[in-house]
Amino acid sequence: MKLLSVSNLKLYYKTTKGVVKAVDDVSFDLNKGETLAIVGESGCGKSSLSRAIIRLLPRNVHTYEGKIMLNGTDLMSMDEETFRKEVRWRKISMVFQGALNSLNPVLKVGYQIAEPLIIHMKVDEKEAIERAKELLVKLGLSEEFAERYPFELSGGMKQRAVIAMALITNPDLIILDEPTSALDVITQANIMNMLKELKRSRGQTFIFITHDISVASELADKVATMYAGQVVEIAPADTFYEEPLHPYTQKLMKSVPTLRREKTLESIPGAPPNLINPPSGCRFHPRCDKAMDICRKEDPPTFERGHSVKCWLYR
């Protein structure tokens, strides 16, 4: 059952240097219980995409258009107040990049976790904090942390707390924006295990944004590659890792070390593209060793070759 359907989503920012096309015509679908991983280099627009879905727009927004259908409801057409009351956290919640600063330093952890319940579900404060404590325990933290302040928690603990905060209202969709980037490997593994458990026991739908492909592989059912504000490939996880179609994805795979096989690592030549003035035609063409004439001139549409890929090679 389709939970989320994003069509032609655009998010552009105004800057003194020009208009940044951070999210440029992105479309994808997500079924209930699925995890979609979005991977790409820094600055490719992944975070902006998450912000676009949950409508956290900056002050200097230039364009915000497209269609976001959640369970059949068009989110884009909602006014801010309705969106706040009905969608925020009740339907979609988010775990932020750099979650270390996602918690208000002067409020107690338990309260912050419980806050969405109090605001959206009108649950009385005491009971809400009780539920927060239960959730903390389920995520592997002692319930006394609910009475503590964020500065008293370690990075890993804060991350769990933030995840608890995202779960407490049982939202349909949770977006995780680089949830483990700032953590050490062990804690990273613990968090990933916890997410996998949530996926299994609750059938939770996730969008998981990361630059680390190997981390994404643990959770993802589908993987999308983003480049220069566009989604260039969406494939089921196995296909993605075994037989990626898009040259960029292929290069990404080649640049990741594997534990067990011998592998020569390759890097991707060139520099990440300028989002204000992206290259003409296919945005990847300057760095693509398979580039053809048409790649320089025209931006390829998305072709279906078993899964979506946006590349002239598959015309």
Place this chain on the structure above:
Amino acid sequence: MRIPPLAKVLIKRAFFLFLMVIIVTYLTILIANAGGYVDEIMISDIKFNVAQRVSANPLYKGLSIEERNKLIERLVEDEIRLRGLDKPFPIRSLIYLWNGLTLDLGRSMYMTSDTGSRLVRLIILERLPQTILLFTTATVIIFLIGLFGGLYLSRNFGSFLDKLTIYLSPTSAIPGWFYGILLILIFYSYLHVLPPGGMVDYPPPEEPVAYFLSVLKHMILPVAAWVISSFFIEIYYNRSFFLTYSTEDYVEAAKAKGVPPSQIERRYILRPALPPIITSFAFAVVLSWSGAIITETVFNWPGLGRTLAMAIGFFDVPVIVGITVVFAYLIAATTFILEIIYGIVDPRIRAGVEGI
């Protein structure tokens, strides 16, 4: 008995602050006495007391003038020896230090309090409330304007008002007392609508409400002068300040969580910003008092600042030294109250985390 960590921190700070006051008082004494002034204060104080005692004592009634003077001299010498004031300077300075700390500030040379006393302590205590009244009022008004103005502008970033505030902030390079001079020229010399100085009409109204209103009328120009001076820069700084706090990650997270905007402003922007806000408020209050001297002179306001200016005119050293010590105490006391409030407001301090 377990002492809560907050109390421990505060006691330590109180101790250090008091230490600072001691040092500053000692410094004041050193500076003042490098010219021998404090010695003079002490000795003239003793002479006064002894002379009083002798003239009041019926035993000495029959003495001739020379005999009496000789007696006073001898008694004064005894007194000096008794108090250890004939000892070398380091010891004397410690005696003065004790006197200064206990606010035993001696007698003035010329000035008197309204009740006719020459006790420096009384003179100071009489004038202190007026200074506190005027400057705390001005500082509170400026603080509130800055706070709400800055908050408003941080929400309406880039608007016309925002740009206007930025363009007009150089007006704050001019101190309040200077605007005071200009305001007096306009509203008194030219327009004749407001009084040029003083605290209350002369003769002062009998009835308390009328008296209160008269004081209010006299407060308008000095307070306005400082409000004008600080107006734009205060709003500008608060706006920048709140902008920084509004762009924190946890504010964005709160927005994503669907927390209503009013609550975000209160709990996620204002609340974490309270400690620095309180600090700057306390500093502003303290700074305003010690800068009071010019303003009170310009407006002839009967507070501690003008008293200091008058003491300068009279070269009345005991008063000058006394006021300096009192200001040191005031600053220390305000700093301490600030630390208490800070501790209540910032959970990190409450937990005993030091060095914040």
Place this chain on the structure above:
Amino acid sequence: MSVSEYTLKGIFKELMRYKSALVGLAILVFLVALSLYALIFTPYAQAGEIWNDQNRWLAYPRNAAPEWYNFFSSKKLPPSILIGEGLPNHKSEEAEREGYRVITYLDSFTYNYDDFPSELVLLINTTYSGSPPTVKVYWIKPSGEELNLSAYRPRNISESIYISNNLILERDLEEYAIDKLGFTPNYTITIPVALFMEYKDKGEPTAMKGNYTVRVEVTLYNRSDTFSYRLLMHGKVYGIAGTDIYRRPLELGLIWGAPVALSFGIVASVTITFVQLIFAAISGYYGGKTDSLIQRLTEIYMIIPFVPFIVTISILYGLDIWRLLLIIIVLSIFGTSVKTYRVWVMQLKTSPYVEAAIAYGASNLRIIALYILPRILPPVVPSLVLSIPSYVFLEAALAILGLSDPKVVSWGRIIEEAFAGGAVYKGYYHWVLIPSAMLILTAISFALIGLALDRIVNPRLREM
């Protein structure tokens, strides 16, 4: 607040883009030019002496407003007018009467102002043996009336006779005027008024416009006697800034005050900032006991009541301006900025640059001087510039309290003299307002520059 990535050069290039900063810089350039002019083209070393010397200014009018005041006033005030020897429209005729030389001088001038001169002074240069010459002065108004301004006998070789102070003459002229008017007016008829007035039925007195002639008849009693004279009518406007009660042209005071204001403010601010930076660098870099010591000193300084201390020291020790500056610096070097800078130093200490430098064996001094201090400088510059006005006003404040160096001419001192001279009550607003305007101009110039710098150094706040 993290240390900015701008270099000093980069910042100043950016500054040129801000209009407000350009205005500030323009004003600053003007003030610097004024200061240089003062230092190079005026006897600046004796400025204080000259200013305090009351005898130097007799040729100037008292309490004159600036000349441009006439632009805004419907009643035109006269400038000083000088007629006589060596000046245009000066004729002389010599004759002999009863064996003595009698010289008749005729001077004429055109007068088109509404208001009256403030004083009339007869400036005589004469050498004589035996009897001093007799000088008779006659005044002819455009209407043709001739007034006798009585006779004088100068005693010294060079003498100034204040005709307008002659009380008997004043009474006579007053009677004459009342007679001509037909009634006693409600305004006072002083000698200048009497000499220039129109005979109006009512209203404020105005001057008769037209050609005036002064006839001076001098009788010399000895062949070898010499005589020359000039008649000075002190105006009510003078120069760019007017004059004060001691007849001093305020424009001179303004020029002389410029180097004081600029150097005081800049030296104070720059010195204090640099010393604070050095202490912060030592404190943050070396840590340990030095750090604690400097921290404690900072806290002590927080308790010191700055203004009362300055005032106390000033009055007990009678400071000259440079020692005052020194005291202000000493009382500021452990200010609260040291704490802020220290935090930045500590942040920088762990930066890759510094770690690399330590790794290749650079000495601590080298690291502090070449790596840390230059990186801290950019965010410090705005507050350095912004604090300059407060030191300028501090000097002015001390001057107004009467604590300034009597050998120094500063704008604050002029304001203090204005208050002491009753400028506020007598309406000599220019005496207060013009030096005030200079102070304001100085403050605004640095504030404009400083605030623009502030916006550059905090780019986050420029565009979000």
